[in-house]
Amino acid sequence: MDIRAHGQVPAALGVVKRQHPETSVVLVVTALTPEVMLNAMRAGVNECVAEPLTVDAVGGAITRIIAQRATHVGGQVFAFVGAKGGVGTTTLAVNVATALAQQHHSTLFIDMHPSYGDAAVQLGAEPRFSLTDALDNTHRLDLAFFTGLTAQTRAGLTLLASPDNTPTVPIDPHRIRLLLDFAVRNYRYTVLDLPRSNPAMLDTLEAAQSIFVVTNQELASVRGACRVADAMSRRYSPDKVSLVVSRFDKGAEIGIEDIEGVVHAPVRFTFPSDYRVAVQALNEGKPFMLTDRGKLPGAVAQFARQLAGEAVEGGTSLSKVRAFGARLGALRWLATS
Numbered sequence: 001m002d003i004r005a006h007g008q009v010p011a012a013l014g015v016v017k018r019q020h021p022e023t024s025v026v027l028v029v030t031a032l033t034p035e036v037m038l039n040a041m042r043a044g045v046n047e048c049v050a051e052p053l054t055v056d057a058v059g060g061a062i063t064r065i066i067a068q069r070a071t072h073v074g075g076q077v078f079a080f081v082g083a084k085g086g087v088g089t090t091t092l093a094v095n096v097a098t099a100l101a102q103q104h105h106s107t108l109f110i111d112m113h114p115s116y117g118d119a120a121v122q123l124g125a126e127p128r129f130s131l132t133d134a135l136d137n138t139h140r141l142d143l144a145f146f147t148g149l150t151a152q153t154r155a156g157l158t159l160l161a162s163p164d165n166t167p168t169v170p171i172d173p174h175r176i177r178l179l180l181d182f183a184v185r186n187y188r189y190t191v192l193d194l195p196r197s198n199p200a201m202l203d204t205l206e207a208a209q210s211i212f213v214v215t216n217q218e219l220a221s222v223r224g225a226c227r228v229a230d231a232m233s234r235r236y237s238p239d240k241v242s243l244v245v246s247r248f249d250k251g252a253e254i255g256i257e258d259i260e261g262v263v264h265a266p267v268r269f270t271f272p273s274d275y276r277v278a279v280q281a282l283n284e285g286k287p288f289m290l291t292d293r294g295k296l297p298g299a300v301a302q303f304a305r306q307l308a309g310e311a312v313e314g315g316t317s318l319s320k321v322r323a324f325g326a327r328l329g330a331l332r333w334l335a336t337s
């Protein structure tokens with residue numbers, strides 16, 4: 001912003017900065033008076049450049065801003081937790097991660113089940129090490145060591161698998177936080193497949209950008225979604241928490257509005273049902289994103305593009321849908337009784 005004509009830092013600048021904290025501001029001034037500097041600081045200006053405007057002075061200001069950003073911008077963490085077992089959480093998490101990796105982003109998948117998680121099977125990987133090894137060694141997590149604990153999958157993503165045995169010591173929440181911080185620093189995207197019944201895992205998701213509660217359109221999963229989404233919204237900022245509906249059926253008795261009304265969280269996306277594609281992918285250990293071009297992979301690809309912040313046209317994004325169905329009262333009663 002060039003204020004050389006009037007010499008004043010506009011009052012609106014502070015408001016704009018508060019609304020868009022990621023936007024950097026360089027102020028161009030005639031001279032750096034104490035008054036201008038104080039007002040610039042109060043408005044959240046990042047750099048001031050005074051006359052004479054040389055290439056070095058302007059370039060230096062921009063370089064300093066970029067350097068600051070590089071240290072602040074980390075990767076994004078997307079967490080998936082099922083409203084109930086069998087709703088399709090692992091399938092969705094694995095395929096979303098595959099879609100992100102297909103967009104050439106370094107993507108880490110962490111199967112957060114303390115034991116016997118099945119993401120490795122879905123990814124066709126046979127990892128020698130697991131989450132347990134990572135949590136046992138948080139004091140020496142560097143990229144070389146960590147890479148040794150993971151498996152590179154044919155889906156193009158890096159997998160930290162769940163162990164094939166029961167851990168002998170309880171999970172230490174502090175170590176999960178260290179692991180997630182490490183993931184944020186080293187991978188563009190981290191996708192978590194979370195067990196819904198492990199408090200330590202669900203209590204340590206501060207690093208997550210978004211938490212998706214996966215549900216189906218049946219009463220037991222909607223009840224589960226209420227419980228999980230409610231716990232997550234109390235623990236974290238509610239705008240981080242949304243629902244996704246797997247095996248979506250437009251004609252089903254329980255609709256999107258019913259689910260949103262009961263769960264008090266927005267349905268962010270729906271994914272069609274395709275049992276043949278889902279099961280074949282599972283049996284082959286190859287995410288369907290790698291092989292199939294049908295509606296289900298199409299929806300996952302669109303969702304992943306949305307997560308990656310790319311423009312999406314049309315589609316099944318449902319964050320704007322907020323109508324409450326007539327059956328809501330009955331459903332709410334059923335869900336809480």
Ligand SMILES: Nc1ncnc2c1ncn2[C@@H]1O[C@H](COP(=O)(O)OP(=O)(O)O)[C@@H](O)[C@H]1O
Nearest residue numbers: 085086087088089090091247273274275278279
């Ligand atoms: N969109 C879908 N359409 C049809 N079947 C699905 C879909 N997503 C998952 N499935 C199937 O549902 C079953 C459970 O999936 P899984 O991802 O293991 O669920 P969860 O992790 O919630 O227990 C699997 O047989 C899987 O193939």
Ligand SMILES: [Mg+2]
Nearest residue numbers: 089090091118
């Ligand atoms: Mg699962």
